[in-house]
Amino acid sequence: MEQLKERILAEGINIGNGILKVDGFINHQVDPVLINEAGKEFARIFKDYTPTKILTAEISGIAPALLTGLHMNLPVVFARKHKPITMPDQVLLTLTPSHTKGRTVELIISPEYLGKDERVLIIDDFLASGMTILGLIRLAEAAGSTVVGVGALIEKTFEEGRQLLEKMNIPVHSLARIKSMENDKILFQS
Numbered sequence: 001m002e003q004l005k006e007r008i009l010a011e012g013i014n015i016g017n018g019i020l021k022v023d024g025f026i027n028h029q030v031d032p033v034l035i036n037e038a039g040k041e042f043a044r045i046f047k048d049y050t051p052t053k054i055l056t057a058e059i060s061g062i063a064p065a066l067l068t069g070l071h072m073n074l075p076v077v078f079a080r081k082h083k084p085i086t087m088p089d090q091v092l093l094t095l096t097p098s099h100t101k102g103r104t105v106e107l108i109i110s111p112e113y114l115g116k117d118e119r120v121l122i123i124d125d126f127l128a129s130g131m132t133i134l135g136l137i138r139l140a141e142a143a144g145s146t147v148v149g150v151g152a153l154i155e156k157t158f159e160e161g162r163q164l165l166e167k168m169n170i171p172v173h174s175l176a177r178i179k180s181m182e183n184d185k186i187l188f189q190s
Contacts, residue, residue: 039067096135116144127152130161
């Protein structure tokens with residue numbers, strides 16, 4: 001998606017250690033026009049996969065998942081990182097390492113919102129190591145659901161996330177694929 005690539009080049013900041021800061025338009029302040037276009041594109045890409053629910057992780061995945069859900073007319077479920085008192089005692093829970101947080105985080109879903117026989121489309125902001133998405137896959141499988149695809153706004157192809165998912169025969173589509181962030185330059189895969 002050219003519009004996303006242009007924003008990454010104009011406003012993305014390579015802060016080192018493989019981390020791309022896109023807080024000004026995706027992760028802290030959200031550009032709704034850009035994310036709406038991303039949602040339209042994911043809806044176009046994944047329409048024939050016939051998902052019944054969209055799944056993401058709190059918090060940065062919510063905006064692209066929500067706009068994808070809007071364009072696909074599907075509910076969006078997000079895995080919480082802390083269990084609120086309104087959630088039932090029996091939950092679906094997994095642990096996953098977070099590169100940006102530098103620690104392991106919990107991903108928690110109430111089984112009342114993700115059940116058996118759902119066809120799940122996972123949408124997230126980044127695909128890098130794939131650990132968060134693998135955690136979401138574990139949650140979906142624990143619920144008895146099938147993951148039909150994964151969409152990421154930004155993929156860092158120099159990390160191993162795509163390869164892990166493809167070994168599981170899960171289709172992966174990213175809107176901007178970065179092949180290198182060396183020497184303060186962001187280079188996209190063609």
